Amino acid sequence: MTVLKAADELEEIVARVGPTAARLLTRGEEETMPEIAEALGMTEKAARARPTHYEHLDS
Numbered sequence: 607m608t609v610l611k612a613a614d615e616l617e618e619i620v621a622r623v624g625p626t627a628a629r630l631l632t633r634g635e636e637e638t639m640p641e642i643a644e645a646l647g648m649t650e651k652a653a654r655a656r657p658t659h660y661e662h663l664d665s
Contacts, residue, residue: 624660632657 631642643653 620660621663624663628657628660 631638639650639653643650646653646656
């Protein structure tokens with residue numbers, strides 16, 4: 607039960623800050639995306655998909 611509560615709280619945090627983070631990320635996207643992809647340990651293509659995932663949470 608504790609794990610489910612923690613997961614729910616994490617989802618709420620992501621829903622609250624994810625859209626703002628996505629907007630901030632896309633402002634200077636071209637210069638920073640390679641570094642972001644490297645920091646996340648994923649391809650640049652996968653990193654570019656992240657903002658789209660979080661932007662929809664803002665509705």
